[in-house]
Amino acid sequence: TDPALIRNFCIIAHIDHGKSTLADRMLQLTGVVEQRQMRAQYLDRMDIERERGITIKSQAVRMPWEHDGTAHVLNMIDTPGHVDFTYEVSRSLAACEGCVLLVDAAQGIEAQTLANLYLAMENDLTIIPVLNKIDLPAAQPEKFAAELAHLIGCDPGDVLRVSAKTGEGVETLLDEVVRQVPAPVGVADAPARAMIFDSVYDAYRGVVTYVKVVDGRLGKRERIQMMSTGATHELLEIGVNSPEMTPADGLAVGEVGYLITGVKDVRQSKVGDTVTQQRNGATEPLGGYKDPKPMVFSGLYPIDGSEYPALRDALEKLQLNDAALVYEPETSAALGFGFRVGFLGLLHLEVIRERLEREFGLDLIATAPNVVYQVTMEDRSEHTVTNPSEFPTGKIDEVREPVVRATLIAPSEFIGAIMELCQTRRGSMQGMDYLSEDRVELRYTLPLAEIVFDFFDALKSKTRGYASLDYEPVGEEAAALVKVDILLHGDKVDAFSAIVHKDKAYAYGVKMAAKLRELIPRQQFEVPIQAAIGSRVIARETVRAIRKDVLSKCYGGDISRKRKLLEKQKEGKKRMKMVGRVEVPQEAFIAALSSD
Ligand code: GDP
Ligand code: MG
Numbered sequence: 001t002d003p004a005l006i007r008n009f010c011i012i013a014h015i016d017h018g019k020s021t022l023a024d025r026m027l028q029l030t031g032v033v034e035q036r037q038m039r040a041q042y043l044d045r046m047d048i049e050r051e052r053g054i055t056i057k058s059q060a061v062r063m064p065w066e067h068d069g070t071a072h073v074l075n076m077i078d079t080p081g082h083v084d085f086t087y088e089v090s091r092s093l094a095a096c097e098g099c100v101l102l103v104d105a106a107q108g109i110e111a112q113t114l115a116n117l118y119l120a121m122e123n124d125l126t127i128i129p130v131l132n133k134i135d136l137p138a139a140q141p142e143k144f145a146a147e148l149a150h151l152i153g154c155d156p157g158d159v160l161r162v163s164a165k166t167g168e169g170v171e172t173l174l175d176e177v178v179r180q181v182p183a184p185v186g187v188a189d190a191p192a193r194a195m196i197f198d199s200v201y202d203a204y205r206g207v208v209t210y211v212k213v214v215d216g217r218l219g220k221r222e223r224i225q226m227m228s229t230g231a232t233h234e235l236l237e238i239g240v241n242s243p244e245m246t247p248a249d250g251l252a253v254g255e256v257g258y259l260i261t262g263v264k265d266v267r268q269s270k271v272g273d274t275v276t277q278q279r280n281g282a283t284e285p286l287g288g289y290k291d292p293k294p295m296v297f298s299g300l301y302p303i304d305g306s307e308y309p310a311l312r313d314a315l316e317k318l319q320l321n322d323a324a325l326v327y328e329p330e331t332s333a334a335l336g337f338g339f340r341v342g343f344l345g346l347l348h349l350e351v352i353r354e355r356l357e358r359e360f361g362l363d364l365i366a367t368a369p370n371v372v373y374q375v376t377m378e379d380r381s382e383h384t385v386t387n388p389s390e391f392p393t394g395k396i397d398e399v400r401e402p403v404v405r406a407t408l409i410a411p412s413e414f415i416g417a418i419m420e421l422c423q424t425r426r427g428s429m430q431g432m433d434y435l436s437e438d439r440v441e442l443r444y445t446l447p448l449a450e451i452v453f454d455f456f457d458a459l460k461s462k463t464r465g466y467a468s469l470d471y472e473p474v475g476e477e478a479a480a481l482v483k484v485d486i487l488l489h490g491d492k493v494d495a496f497s498a499i500v501h502k503d504k505a506y507a508y509g510v511k512m513a514a515k516l517r518e519l520i521p522r523q524q525f526e527v528p529i530q531a532a533i534g535s536r537v538i539a540r541e542t543v544r545a546i547r548k549d550v551l552s553k554c555y556g557g558d559i560s561r562k563r564k565l566l567e568k569q570k571e572g573k574k575r576m577k578m579v580g581r582v583e584v585p586q587e588a589f590i591a592a593l594s595s596d
Helices: 019-029 046-052 083-094 109-123 141-152 170-180 305-320 346-358 412-424 448-452 457-464 501-521 549-553 560-572 587-592
Strands: 006-013 059-067 070-078 098-102 126-132 193-202 207-215 215-217 222-224 233-236 237-241 245-247 250-252 258-262 275-277 296-302 328-332 336-343 365-366 371-378 382-385 396-411 430-438 439-447 468-478 481-488 498-501 527-533 537-545 576-579 582-584
Touching: 006 019, 006 083, 006 109, 006 170, 019 059, 019 070, 019 098, 059 193, 059 237, 059 498, 070 215, 070 250, 070 430, 083 109, 083 346, 098 109, 098 170, 109 126, 109 141, 109 396, 109 468, 126 141, 141 430, 170 549, 207 215, 207 250, 237 250, 245 296, 258 305, 296 305, 296 328, 296 346, 305 336, 328 481, 328 549, 336 346, 346 481, 365 501, 365 587, 396 412, 396 448, 412 430, 412 439, 412 457, 439 468, 439 587, 448 457, 457 468, 481 501, 498 501, 501 537, 501 587, 582 587
Parallel strands: 006 070, 006 098, 098 126
Antiparallel strands: 059 070, 193 207, 193 275, 207 258, 215 250, 222 233, 222 275, 237 245, 237 258, 296 336, 296 365, 328 336, 371 382, 371 396, 396 439, 396 468, 430 439, 481 498, 481 527, 527 537, 576 582
16 A cells, blocks of 8 residues: 555543544444444453453554545554553554544543553654544533643644544544544665564464554565564564454555464564564664563462462463563462562553453462562662562662652542642652643652552542543652561561551551451460561560460360361361461461452
């Protein structure tokens, strides 16, 4: 196809503003999906996506569209909507020349709209502002058209109005995409350079890699090279999604499609990497490649220790389709054998946990998530800490933690509540803007560690559900962080070690000690529970000793009853873990680790 007739665009929207429904309508109107095959959210393929109404993985679909009597090709690239996948979103956006900024006409701009809009602006995309759901009685198109126009600096009259549900305005929108979005530009006779913006594992076909060809042409059966690693592969198949995979002879400048090379692991076909030919290939990769970097770590343990090999196999399988998932074996005195797993963020963690439990039938216990700390010692040695129990001992010069830039949007009556919340989470305010008379955008930098626990829940409850939040990592900062250990009868319980700000260490110690006192059964002897920073005890509780043991009751009683009791006691011990001399039922650890 002549690049002048191609338009590559994406839709950015806050969750539930109607992105998938609009995509469905476009598929229908352009005729790539027939009416009778249509089912809601055609492109959201994964079960979890459907149930949670979020898009995790992006897809690209090619649609024909006639405008002014000329046949055009529209490539719609569906970006993952969630903050955890910021890097993938930014690569999907980099494959486009324009975007549809979709806003619910009854809700207005939300945090995810803005976060994605900023990414679109960084990628110099042409932005087409659109209000959706104008069929709703509660829609306020005038108000929110003004909001959108103010935000991107256009005339309120330029804001399109559609209903993805009824299809009203969607044809006009497709025409505007052709009119407003620039055609891709590239050098046709240069060595091929194609950017990978998605990479998906398929059980039958191996990895399917989605690319946009920037320069040159990639052809069927050619040998290609991944520029970040130098690895070469044969191109077994090349084609486009329309919406099912359709093989082609090749992809040229500006085209978007898929490649199949037979590799079995998405880490061999990385998002952001540049593909070229092996012979006379390009020498300079396209910009913007980054290795995925896990931001949040958690220990995952099977509740039943015999499921450890099954957990390992399951993680291996998931990793085939998820270049950002990393894990290594870990042993915990409290929880047994498991894995320390790295995630892009909390949603990523939840999705993986859910898949392990649902698709692989595993019962898991997860330790509290923690971020990655960089520790510089006084002797200048550096440590990367992904597990609090491995925090270095000795003379520490500085501890650095990841920080994020957060965007919060809410009705202005909640400004006070949000500022208070961010304050208690060690946030610092970067700015505030009114989007309209009664809605405001607040920008904060916050330590990621303060967000991964229950920030979102706290925000929702303080704003009666009206606030929205989005964030992206912006580097690391030094902070006064300490490690708090929990000791049972003098022995450290690794699963409860935490790295916390020194002003919060005491509260954490008191809370955990009290929680454990409730959960740990009495023993033959008194069990002190302590919270300590190094050798300094900051909180203490005691589990009192039981007065009599089970056998004393049957002193002199008949032997068979005594044996039965002993057996019963043994039975109960199976699910017990020993921490030093103390027996703790595994349930107690599970209960203590789960948040309140
Ligand atoms: P997404 O999260 O942005 O992909 O949003 P969805 O497409 O899943 O839509 C969220 C909800 O809004 C669904 O219940 C849709 O049926 C509904 N919806 C989407 N577009 C419209 C519309 O134009 N009008 C009305 N009334 N509802 C819509
Ligand atoms: Mg969706």
